[in-house]
Amino acid sequence: MNPEILYLFVIPAVAAIAIFLFGSRSPLYREGIAVLGSALAFLLSLHIVVYTTRGKVFSLFEDELRMDALGGLVAGLVALIGLIAVIYSIPYMQKEVEKGVVSSQRLRSYYGWIMLFISSMLFATTTNNIIMLWVIIEGTTLASVILVAFYWNRNALEAGYKYAMLLTVGITFALFGCILLYSGASPHIQSGVNPLKITEIAKISAKIPKSVVLLSLALLLAGFGTKSGMIPFHTWLPDAHAEAPTPVSALLSGVMIKVGVYALIRTVTVFYPVYPETIKLCIVVLGILTMLVGIFMALMQDDLKRLLAYSSVSQIGYIITGLGVGTYLGIYGGLFHLLNHTLFKALLFLCVGAVASVAGTRLIHELGGLGRKMPVTGLCFLVGALAIGGIPFFNGFMSKLTIFLACAKAEMLWATVAAVVTSLLTLFCLLHAAYRVFMGKGVAAADHANEAIKEVSPLMWGGMVVLALLCFATGVFPQMVFPILDESTKAISAMAAAP
Amino acid sequence: MEEYAKLISTLSLSLIITSYLVIELRNLRHSAYAYILQALLMCTLFVIFARRNPGLYYWALTAFVTKVLIIPYLLLRYIRKTTDREFQPLIGHFGSIILVSLIILILYRVTHHYIEFLAPTPSAMQEPFRTNLAVSLTVFILGLYCILSRRDAIKTVHGLLVLENGVHLSLVSLAPLLRETALIGIVTDVVVAAYLLLYIILGVFEKFGSTDTFQLKGLRW
Numbered sequence: 001m002n003p004e005i006l007y008l009f010v011i012p013a014v015a016a017i018a019i020f021l022f023g024s025r026s027p028l029y030r031e032g033i034a035v036l037g038s039a040l041a042f043l044l045s046l047h048i049v050v051y052t053t054r055g056k057v058f059s060l061f062e063d064e065l066r067m068d069a070l071g072g073l074v075a076g077l078v079a080l081i082g083l084i085a086v087i088y089s090i091p092y093m094q095k096e097v098e099k100g101v102v103s104s105q106r107l108r109s110y111y112g113w114i115m116l117f118i119s120s121m122l123f124a125t126t127t128n129n130i131i132m133l134w135v136i137i138e139g140t141t142l143a144s145v146i147l148v149a150f151y152w153n154r155n156a157l158e159a160g161y162k163y164a165m166l167l168t169v170g171i172t173f174a175l176f177g178c179i180l181l182y183s184g185a186s187p188h189i190q191s192g193v194n195p196l197k198i199t200e201i202a203k204i205s206a207k208i209p210k211s212v213v214l215l216s217l218a219l220l221l222a223g224f225g226t227k228s229g230m231i232p233f234h235t236w237l238p239d240a241h242a243e244a245p246t247p248v249s250a251l252l253s254g255v256m257i258k259v260g261v262y263a264l265i266r267t268v269t270v271f272y273p274v275y276p277e278t279i280k281l282c283i284v285v286l287g288i289l290t291m292l293v294g295i296f297m298a299l300m301q302d303d304l305k306r307l308l309a310y311s312s313v314s315q316i317g318y319i320i321t322g323l324g325v326g327t328y329l330g331i332y333g334g335l336f337h338l339l340n341h342t343l344f345k346a347l348l349f350l351c352v353g354a355v356a357s358v359a360g361t362r363l364i365h366e367l368g369g370l371g372r373k374m375p376v377t378g379l380c381f382l383v384g385a386l387a388i389g390g391i392p393f394f395n396g397f398m399s400k401l402t403i404f405l406a407c408a409k410a411e412m413l414w415a416t417v418a419a420v421v422t423s424l425l426t427l428f429c430l431l432h433a434a435y436r437v438f439m440g441k442g443v444a445a446a447d448h449a450n451e452a453i454k455e456v457s458p459l460m461w462g463g464m465v466v467l468a469l470l471c472f473a474t475g476v477f478p479q480m481v482f483p484i485l486d487e488s489t490k491a492i493s494a495m496a497a498a499p
Numbered sequence: 500m501e502e503y504a505k506l507i508s509t510l511s512l513s514l515i516i517t518s519y520l521v522i523e524l525r526n527l528r529h530s531a532y533a534y535i536l537q538a539l540l541m542c543t544l545f546v547i548f549a550r551r552n553p554g555l556y557y558w559a560l561t562a563f564v565t566k567v568l569i570i571p572y573l574l575l576r577y578i579r580k581t582t583d584r585e586f587q588p589l590i591g592h593f594g595s596i597i598l599v600s601l602i603i604l605i606l607y608r609v610t611h612h613y614i615e616f617l618a619p620t621p622s623a624m625q626e627p628f629r630t631n632l633a634v635s636l637t638v639f640i641l642g643l644y645c646i647l648s649r650r651d652a653i654k655t656v657h658g659l660l661v662l663e664n665g666v667h668l669s670l671v672s673l674a675p676l677l678r679e680t681a682l683i684g685i686v687t688d689v690v691v692a693a694y695l696l697l698y699i700i701l702g703v704f705e706k707f708g709s710t711d712t713f714q715l716k717g718l719r720w
Contacts, residue, residue: 131677135684142688145695154706158715160699161652168659168692169646175666175685176639183673184619196681212619 002058005067008044008075009123012037012082016115023108031090034111038083038118045079045122048072053484058126063197066128069487073335074255074262075125076484077342081254082118084463085247088350089114091457092247095357101151110150110245117143117251124259129196130267134171134178137227137263140256141167147248148240159243166236167226174223174263180216181267184208202270202495213271217279220267221286227260230320231290234313238297241309246353249305253312254346258338261319265492272326272496283324284407288415291317291422299429304352304362307433308345311388314422315341321419322403325410332489333402339481340395340474344387347467348430351381354456354464355437364436371438373453376461378438383468385434387475389427395474503547507627510544511634514668515603518641518661522599522649523592528583530657531574537664538566544631548671555671557679562667565686570660570693577697578653581704586651586711595648602644603637610636619673628672635672639665652700652710656693663689 015037023030048058052072059066067075093110096102102110120140127133141164149160185195185204194200205213226233237257241249271279294314301307319341322334354377355370356362371378387394390401400423407415455461474481517537524530542559549555590598610617611633618624618632642662646655667685670677700710707714 129681131681132684135681135688138688138692142691142695145699149699149702152702152706157699157702157706161696161703161712161715164692164696164699165646165655165659168696169643169662172662172666176669179666179670179673180619182677183623186674186676187620189676196678209619211616215617 002060002067004044004048005058005060005065005126008041008048008079009119009126011040011044012115012119012122016112016119019108019112019115023112024105030108030111031086034086034089034115035083037115038079038086041118041122042079042083045072045076049076049484053487055487063128063199064132065126066199067126068491069484070262070265070335070491071125073339073484073488074258075122077258077339078118078121078125078255081251081342081346082121084346084350084466085251085254086111086114086118088250088353088460088463089245089247091459092353092357093245096245106150109146113143113147114248114251117147117248117256119143121255121259125262128198130178130182130198130201131196133198133263133266134175134223137174137224137259138168138171140259141171141227144244144248144252144256148244148252150245150248151243156243159239163236163240166233170226170233171223173219173226177216177219177223178267180212180219181208184212184216198266198270199495205270206274210275213275214278217268217271220264221283224260224264224267225286227257228264228320229257229260229290229313229316230286231293231313231317234290234294237313238306238309241312241349242303242305246305246349246356249309249353250346250349253309253349254342257312257316258319258342261316261323261338264320265323269323269326269331269492269496280324280326284321284412284415287317287319287321287324288418289317290314290320292418295422295425295429299425302364304355304364304367304433304437305349307364307429308348308352311426311429312341312345314426315345315388317422318400318403318419321415322406325403325406325412325415327406327410328489328493329402329409330406331492332485333399333406335485335488336399336402336478336481337396339485340387340399340471343467343470343474344384344394344396347380347464347471348384348388350460350464350467351377351384354460357456357460358453364433367437368440369438370453374438374455376455376465378434380461380464380468381434381438383471385427385430387471388430390423391427393472393475395471395478397475398478503550504627507544507547508630510540510547511627511630513540514544514634514664515607515637515641518638518664519599519603521657521661522641522645523595525585525592526583527578527585527651527653527657528575530585530654531571531578534574534657534660535567535571537661538562538571541664541668542567544668545671548675552675554679555675558670558682561679561682561686565690566660566664569690573690573694573697574653574656574660577701580701581653581710585649585654586709588649588651588654590648598648599641599644602640606637606640607633623672631672632669635665635669637665638662638668641665650711650713652703652712653697655712656696656700659696660689660693 052069124136229237298310387396520533545559645658
């Protein structure tokens with residue numbers, strides 16, 4: 001009995017209910033409860049990460065809720081970015097109210113939904129029930145629909161409609177896949193197998209008919225792949241990530257798509273020992289296509305947030321490629337990049353939010369020379385750009401290198417070449433954007449609001465600095481995160497090797 | 500089950516016909532009524548299957564509350580707030596009827612004949628589960644067709660609901676022992692998804708002046 005994993009998602013959910021009920025009274029009942037709820041969830045996640053890193057598996061309700069190192073890793077990232085996003089939201093949303101973009105009455109709804117969103121993502125990392133996993137993954141979409149359409153203008157409504165419709169349709173394929181897996185495992189009930197539990201399905205993965213497994217995996221890849229932003233199901237991602245308020249974009253790009261990857265890992269990797277080559281090659285090809293299409297689309301963008309969103313598609317390609325290779329090195333690299341991408345993509349989104357908040361635009365051609373007026377934001381963006389570009393001493397370097405090596409060792413040199421090319425293009429894309437926005441000459445919008453352009457509040461840059469330091473620290477001391485990544489990789493391999 | 504074989508076949512066929520009506524009726528209100536009829540048929544089918552597996556009585560009750568009462572209430576409420584005339588679809592009436600008929604004929608025949616590729620258990624390959632699976636897959640694809648071919652945002656929600664009905668129908672054959680909690684979780688997601696989509700579509704109607712999804716082109720590339 002480990003009730004911690006229950007409290008982990010119940011606390012933010014209770015905070016959300018309290019905000020919906022009392023949030024209109026004063027900021028203390030709104031921002032205060034949100035910060036308190038996300039801080040408690042973060043502390044709890046730290047506790048869980050410490051123990052899961054040591055090999056402990058948290059379990060509750062006869063393994064209905066179960067959290068190993070992989071669950072701990074994703075929950076820790078969700079709680080960290082959740083706390084930073086909530087704190088960042090306080091000055092950010094206040095400024096949106098001052099600008100008249102959002103009415104102050106709607107802040108209650110904003111903080112309520114953001115806490116529900118965080119709670120749903122944390123819940124997803126704890127469940128061991130295959131049907132409930134689907135229910136909660138769809139729940140993360142539903143909890144964020146109103147946040148995506150929050151500005152309630154034409155673009156936000158378009159993004160909200162596409163987001164809700166595409167993800168709901170896409171994820172329904174995964175429901176079919178989950179039901180088929182449950183059904184395939186159900187004839188073994190007599191031998192004591194509970195077909196609802198993922199850990200139990202893993203035990204009999206070799207006994208499920210091949211046609212059913214292949215059909216389920218195709219459906220799961222389509223369904224949870226849509227959630228992760230995998231090609232060709234990525235079309236919702238740039239719209240939603242660009243039109244949502246920036247702290248929500250950081251959550252969507254930083255952690256929500258990782259929860260989709262988490263669901264993929266949980267359901268697909270259990271069949272690795274049974275049908276390794278077919279599944280792995282298919283996933284690596286999808287990963288490579290995702291990284292290439294993502295970065296080419298990112299290069300064409302003038303809107304900073306759309307650029308980052310397409311870059312997220314590309315980086316998800318790295319994670320999927322690493323996991324698809326399926327070896328210890330590949331899975332380790334995939335998980336390492338999952339962690340790193342969470343840190344630097346959340347950082348980059350928060351920097352762009354700071355720029356858009358003071359300059360009033362996020363179009364690259366309208367920006368320039370902001371570095372002198374916003375040195376902390378500029379420096380943080382540069383750290384994020386170097387990290388995502390895979391420059392040594394920043395975290396992206398080590399995880400990308402691990403994935404390159406894993407592909408090469410698995411005799412997939414074509415995948416290594418594609419990944420290296422994508423990395424170079426990513427570096428060019430992000431450094432070019434950093435140069436245009438923070439260096440160069442100040443133009444149009446920046447000049448127009450010259451007096452107003454100054455460094456953002458410490459509540460905003462504080463989170464950015466923490467993430468930038470983590471990007472740097474993980475890059476210089478990659479062994480720092482080795483225990484949790486090693487234990488997570490072993491947890492995946494152990495479950496996959498169950499038969 | 501054998502004594503109900505004919506009734507099950509008739510109900511299953513009726514489910515395909517009601518999906519057809521939901522898609523092809525141009526008046527959104529009438530389309531919603533066809534959806535209610537489909538939901539009622541689903542509940543009846545659950546009750547018949549429940550004679551063999553009493554747990555399905557809860558499913559019938561859950562389906563009745565969500566699919567016959569809550570979702571239609573939401574649909575009709577938001578249709579009243581927007582418009583009940585479907586925006587001209589991508590494929591004309593005549594073309595759509597031919598296409599839908601072809602989808603039904605081919606898909607039903609193929610899935611019914613090659614059920615062993617889809618059915619994970621020997622019992623799911625036997626009648627009446629064989630027919631049930633073929634029907635659920637046909638209904639699922641019809642829902643997908645509706646979403647892809649319709650310009651009207653509310654009509655795409657109808658399509659989504661038909662698609663979800665297809666999946667829920669397959670549960671009878673694939674997961675008859677599924678606990679009520681999991682089923683309630685699944686249908687709650689559908690209800691909330693329908694509500695949020697309709698809520699956003701109302702916003703679209705207010706800002707764009709129509710529910711035509713072709714107007715949602717601001718965020719290309």
